Amino acid sequence: MLVNKFLKEADEWVGTPRMDGQCKKQVGCDCVGLLIGVAKEIGYLPGDYKEPNYYQTARGDSLVKILEKHLKLTDRTKDSFIVGDIVVIEYGNQLTHVGIIYSENLIIHSHRKMGVVKVNVDQALKRKIKKVFELWDKLPLLR
Secondary structure (H helix, E strand, O other), X not given: OXXXXXXXXXXXXXXXXXXXXXXXXXXXXXXXXXXHXXXXXXXXXXXXXXXXXXXXXXXXXXXXXXXXXXXXXXXXXXXXXXXXXXXXEEEOOEEEEEEEEEEOOEEEEEEOOOEEEEEEOOHHXXXXXXXXXXXXXXXXXXX
């Protein structure tokens, strides 16, 4: 199943250092780079896929537009996301971060100081989740 492959690969990225604009497992990535890198590794995106300058512009609507090219926006909320969902997180009144729901209470994301980590989805984080996406069920997909 696609979601299982996605989650297994995302788990292998835990420990990757934080590097803006990168998407290389165990070398460096930011939050969008984590998604791109995992998607490329499992064949969801082609190996040569690039999202030019996303790390300079991926905020608010532009972040959502990047995700909408490759993921399906759901009507799920911070209270109804499911394992395998990709969530958009608001910091400072702006959509600036993404993470992968790994289990009922864990998220994998690229933390600014700690790199790719698996952390608890507590109530404070849940309140910041503003949009929920899921993988399309076809491989590979480019829109």
